[in-house]
Amino acid sequence: MAKGLLAVLTLATLTASCAKIEAPAASDAWVRLAAVPGRPAAGYFTLHGGKADTKxxxxxxxxxxxxELHLSRMTAGDMMTMDATPSVDLPARATLPFEPGGRHAMLFDVPAGLTPGKTTTMTFRFSDGETAVAEAKVVSAGASGPE
Structure with a gap:
C-alpha cells in the first residue's frame, strides 16, 4: 500500500513539474522615433496569448x-485618427499584432539618449497579473521597421 501511494505521489509530482505554464508573451518589438524632437514615438510588437483570455x-x-495604448482608425471623412484605450483584449492562444496604422503604444517624453540603432526594454502588464518583457530595436522616423 505504501509503495502504491508513493508511486502515485511521485507520478503526480512529475506531472505537475512537467506541465508548461503558458503565460502571455511579446515578440518582434520595435520603437519608431518621432520626426520632430519632443513629439511622441510609437512602439510596435506582437502579443501572444497564454492559456487563458486576458487584457x-x-x-x-x-x-x-x-x-499609452492607442488604436488608429479611419474616420467617416477618410481621415486617420487615434484613440487612447485603457486596455486591449488578448484571447487565449491568439496572436495580436501592434503595427503601423493599427494598434500601437505611444511613448511620450522619450529621452534624448534613445537613438536609432539602440535597443530598449518594453514590459507588458496583463489583467491576470502576468508580465512579459521584450527587447525593442529603436529606428528613425520614417523607417518601416527594424532591419
Missing amino acids: LIGVSVAGVPRV
Whole structure:
C-alpha cells in the first residue's frame, strides 16, 4: 500500500513539474522615433496569448515616463485618427499584432539618449497579473521597421 501511494505521489509530482505554464508573451518589438524632437514615438510588437483570455493593461519602456495604448482608425471623412484605450483584449492562444496604422503604444517624453540603432526594454502588464518583457530595436522616423 505504501509503495502504491508513493508511486502515485511521485507520478503526480512529475506531472505537475512537467506541465508548461503558458503565460502571455511579446515578440518582434520595435520603437519608431518621432520626426520632430519632443513629439511622441510609437512602439510596435506582437502579443501572444497564454492559456487563458486576458487584457493588456499597460506597457512601460525603460526611461520613458509615459506610455499609452492607442488604436488608429479611419474616420467617416477618410481621415486617420487615434484613440487612447485603457486596455486591449488578448484571447487565449491568439496572436495580436501592434503595427503601423493599427494598434500601437505611444511613448511620450522619450529621452534624448534613445537613438536609432539602440535597443530598449518594453514590459507588458496583463489583467491576470502576468508580465512579459521584450527587447525593442529603436529606428528613425520614417523607417518601416527594424532591419
